[in-house]
Structure formats: structure tokens, C-alpha cells
Amino acid sequence: MPATFKIVLAAKADSDGLFDVRLRVTADRVVRYLNTGVAVAAKHWNPKATLDKENWIKTSHHDHAEHNETLYSWVRRGKKLATAHPDWSADQLKATLQNGDIDPAAPDFLTFCYRRLDAEQATLDEAHRKGRETTGWSQGTIDGYRPVINKLAAWLGGKPLPLPLLTTELVQRYQQHLERDLDNGPTTTNKNLRVLHTFIREAIRAKLLTLDKDPMALYDFPTPKPKRVWLTREELDELAAATLAPAQHAARTVFLLQYYAHGSRIGAILKLKWKDRRGGRLRFVMDKGGRVKEVEETEELQGLLDTFTPAPGQPRPHPESYILPFLPADFEQLHPKQQLETIKRETAKINMNLARAAARLKWTKRFSSHVSRRTLATFSERLLKGDLRQVGGLLGHTNTRTTQLYLKDLDTHVIDDAARQVYGSLGKTQVKQPLAAGEQPASNTHPHNPEKAAS
Incomplete structure (x- = not known):
């Protein structure tokens, strides 16, 4: 039997002498009542009112039209819910009407987000414990997403966000909060959204x-x-020709390795191992997306990598050891959070020394390791005449709408040709300050790393 709804007057008056007007909900012979927010004196109540006439409150009440519209809205909402959910009980219908027509049992978006984050962290932890690779979110992604959800939760004041309430209008109001209340700029606001x-x-x-x-x-x-x-x-040549302090020279070497390795992110360069150099190619896993990247060892790239080769007579490096002496030998045994912290710490030191090198060269622009990627992107876009297919192939883009449509079937030889065009047209950039015999780029001295960096 379908649920029924009726507007009724409370049996007793409140302390102010007014009677609450209630909605009676009946389903499977179970009756529940809920207040409509309307309260009137007994003389203004019409006991003969009908739904068709919407005349529960007499015209003698100065707000009769407004009150009757409110009461009719309650009945209309109740019937709509009962039609959509014919198996709901009177308690479910009452609770949902009280909750703005949102089912109290509807999934909470914030709970879903936190469970999703926890699940990804558990998957990552389990993969690390078993020494396996995971195709899930990286530690950096998890650590980047969690503060964003925390920010949304703070805006909601700790209240749940049922998925039916997650509307475009709510997102717009949240964007206004980010921009006006938190003073977030377009880039930060875009990232959060x-x-x-x-x-x-x-x-x-x-x-x-x-x-x-x-x-x-x-x-x-x-x-x-x-x-x-x-x-x-000109600035690239100036950087290569400059005589720098050992720590700055080490940072410059990392920067140029990024540049000649198709603008790779710094994390991938710091994690390069000797086994990654095979048959004149450099093969490594990119920081974002976990995809394998292959780069042809150009003369410049080969020259930079060869500076780390031990001098004649010295033991050959183990294939599993890192080429650059920035990471501890047990880096892969560290928890992903510790790995991320280590990469961030070393990156910060490299960026600090790049900034010092820029100051030495009297540059005013903000100089960091990521500039290498932007530099290659800029040169590529111009020299390849805006060919996004080739530019995207060089940079390894997979998650941008401008390039991902072109990368699925892009052959590595096409990328090699593009790289030769870019690097070849720009001429050779050679560092004029070779490493001294046995010298390694400056970095922290790690107790697990047998190769101590110059200070």
C-alpha cells in the first residue's frame, strides 16, 4: 500500500498558546509525525481543509497564503519521495523529509574520499612490504590529495556531504570560499577543484x-x-660555461641531465641506476604515471653521464647502484613516505644551489630544477612548429588533454628524431668545468653510500 500524507494540527498547544501544524506520514500502517515549521492559534485552523484547495490556514490569518504554500510543499515533497521509493518505511520518509529530501543513508562524499585515500595508502604500503611495484596512486599523489580533502572538510564545518548535495552550485560556492576567504590564486584554486x-x-x-x-x-x-x-x-650556454662552486656545479649537472633526458623531472634523474644505461639508450621510470621512458644517449647526455664513471683502475659500479650520489643505497627499502621526503630534501638542496648559481650569474629570474623541463618544452614548441604530438612525446605527457590523444601510438624513434631536431638545432652545450679526478657532485654524505660527495 502506498504511503499517504496529511496535514494535521497538534493535539496540544505550546507554551505560547500556538498549535504546531504537522505532516502525518503513514506507510504500512505505521504513522509518524513531523513539524512543518508552521504554528497557528486554533481559531486560524480550518479542520475541513482539503489538499486541492490548500486552505488549511484560514484567510483570517495575515500569513495564510504563505503558510498554505509551505504546507502544500511538504505534502508534494512527501508524495514525490514515496513515488521514487515505494518500499520506504514511514521512518525513512520522515528522516529524508527532515534532511531536505536527502536520504540520511546516502553515501557521504567526504567519507568516500578518506576511505579512497586510506585504501590507496594501504595498497602502497602492502606493495612496499612485499617489494612489488604498484599501479595505484604514488605517495606524492596521496600526500597531495589529502590536504585538499581536509580543506573541503574544514569548509563544511565537520558536517557530512551526502552525494546528492554535491551540486554545481555547491562547487561554485566552494570556489568562492577558496578565492575570497582563503585568498587562493587561480593556480591553487584550479588544483583544488x-x-x-x-x-x-x-x-x-x-x-x-x-x-x-x-x-x-x-x-x-x-x-x-x-x-x-x-x-x-644564451643563458643555457652561460650556465654551462660558468665556473661554479662544487655544490653549484653538482646542481648544474643535474639540471643539464634533466634537460638532455627530454626534460625529465628531477626525481627520475636522481633515481637513475647504472643498469638503466643499455645499448646507447637511457631507460627509466618517470616520476608521474609510472611509465617507462626511453631516451637516446646523445653526445651531450652521454658526456654528462660518463663523468660519473669511476677512473681507470677503480672498481666498476654495481648495476643496481645509483649513478648520482644523492640517494642512500637503501633508498628502495625505505617506506614510500620516507622516499618522498628524501627526494624533496635533495631537490630543495639542488634548487638552493641553482639559485646561488643564478645569483653568481646575476640572473633575476627564479631558477630551479623544473626550469630545465620548461626550457626544453619552450625550445621544442618553437623548433617543432607547435607539433604537440612530438612535444608531448619528448616530455612524456600522459595526463594533459593537449597531448595525451597523440601519445598512445607514438614510436620511440619518432621521439628520437624530434629530440635530435631540438638538440641539434640549438648546438652543443658543454660544461667547461669537468669534474676533477675521482670527484663526485656535492651532496649529503650518506652513511649507506660508499661514494662521498664533495662538500
Whole structure:
């Protein structure tokens, strides 16, 4: 039997002498009542009112029209819920009506996000414990996503966010909070909203939300305005020719390795092992996406890598040892969080020494390891005449809409040709300050690393 709804007057008056007007919900002979927020004196109540006439409150009450509309809205909402959920009990219907027509049992988006993060962390921890690779989120991704969800939770004041309330209008209000209350710029706001959309898509994959209910499917994301910094051809030559302190020279070497390894991110360069050099090619796993990248060893790249080869008569390096002496020998045995912290710490030191090198050269631009990637991207875009297929292949893009459509079938030989065009047209950049015999680039002295860096 379908649920029924009726507007009734409370049997007793409150202390102010007014009677609450209630909605009576009946389902399977179970009756529940809930207050509508309307209260009137007995003389203003019409006991003969009907739903068709919407005349529960007499015209003698100055707010009769407004009150009757409110009461009719309660009945209309109740019937709509009962039609959509014919098997619901009176308690479920009452609770949902009190919750703004949102089922109290509806999945909470924040709970889903935290469970998703915890699940990815558990998968990563288990893979590390067993010494296996994982195709899930990296430690950096997990650590980057969690503060974003914490920020959303703080805005909600600790209250749950049922998925049906996750609307475009709510996202817009949250964006206003980021921009106005937290003073986040376009880049930070864009990042926060992109992460939010990532979790929404995860909820869709988990079938907690249907694709047509994605509140951000057509969302107008704020446009980031990053301050892109790259080196000119002249600045690249100036950097290579400069005589620098050992620590700055080491940082420069890392920068140039990034540049000639197709603008690779610094983490991938620091983790290069001797076994990664095979048959005139450099093969390594990229920091983002976990994909394998292959780079042809050009004359410049080969020359940089060869500076780390032990002098004649010295023991040959073990294939599993790191080429650059920045990471401890037991790096892979560390927990992913410790690995990430180690990479960040070494990157910070390298960037500090690059900044000192820039100051020595009297540069005013902000100089860091990531500039190598932007420098190659800029040169590539210009010299390859904006061919996104080849530029994306060089940089290893997989998660940008501008390049990912072109990378699925891109042959490594095509990328090699593109790299030769870029590096060849720019001429050779050679460091004029070779390492002294037996010298290694400056870094921390690690107790697990037999090769001590120069201070």
C-alpha cells in the first residue's frame, strides 16, 4: 500500500498558546509525525481543509497564503519521495523529509574520499612490504590529495556531504570560499577543484554516482596563470660555461641531465641506476604515471653521464647502484613516505644551489630544477612548429588533454628524431668545468653510500 500524507494540527498547544501544524506520514500502517515549521492559534485552523484547495490556514490569518504554500510543499515533497521509493518505511520518509529530501543513508562524499585515500595508502604500503611495484596512486599523489580533502572538510564545518548535495552550485560556492576567504590564486584554486573532480569521478566508477549527475562535467575551471620561467639559448650556454662552486656545479649537472633526458623531472634523474644505461639508450621510470621512458644517449647526455664513471683502475659500479650520489643505497627499502621526503630534501638542496648559481650569474629570474623541463618544452614548441604530438612525446605527457590523444601510438624513434631536431638545432652545450679526478657532485654524505660527495 502506498504511503499517504496529511496535514494535521497538534493535539496540544505550546507554551505560547500556538498549535504546531504537522505532516502525518503513514506507510504500512505505521504513522509518524513531523513539524512543518508552521504554528497557528486554533481559531486560524480550518479542520475541513482539503489538499486541492490548500486552505488549511484560514484567510483570517495575515500569513495564510504563505503558510498554505509551505504546507502544500511538504505534502508534494512527501508524495514525490514515496513515488521514487515505494518500499520506504514511514521512518525513512520522515528522516529524508527532515534532511531536505536527502536520504540520511546516502553515501557521504567526504567519507568516500578518506576511505579512497586510506585504501590507496594501504595498497602502497602492502606493495612496499612485499617489494612489488604498484599501479595505484604514488605517495606524492596521496600526500597531495589529502590536504585538499581536509580543506573541503574544514569548509563544511565537520558536517557530512551526502552525494546528492554535491551540486554545481555547491562547487561554485566552494570556489568562492577558496578565492575570497582563503585568498587562493587561480593556480591553487584550479588544483583544488581538479582534485575534487578526480574524487567525483572515482565515486562514479564506484557506482555511487551516475555519470549524468557529475556536477563538474561542464564546470568552468579557473584559468591558472603560472609564471613560466625558462632559459634562453644564451643563458643555457652561460650556465654551462660558468665556473661554479662544487655544490653549484653538482646542481648544474643535474639540471643539464634533466634537460638532455627530454626534460625529465628531477626525481627520475636522481633515481637513475647504472643498469638503466643499455645499448646507447637511457631507460627509466618517470616520476608521474609510472611509465617507462626511453631516451637516446646523445653526445651531450652521454658526456654528462660518463663523468660519473669511476677512473681507470677503480672498481666498476654495481648495476643496481645509483649513478648520482644523492640517494642512500637503501633508498628502495625505505617506506614510500620516507622516499618522498628524501627526494624533496635533495631537490630543495639542488634548487638552493641553482639559485646561488643564478645569483653568481646575476640572473633575476627564479631558477630551479623544473626550469630545465620548461626550457626544453619552450625550445621544442618553437623548433617543432607547435607539433604537440612530438612535444608531448619528448616530455612524456600522459595526463594533459593537449597531448595525451597523440601519445598512445607514438614510436620511440619518432621521439628520437624530434629530440635530435631540438638538440641539434640549438648546438652543443658543454660544461667547461669537468669534474676533477675521482670527484663526485656535492651532496649529503650518506652513511649507506660508499661514494662521498664533495662538500
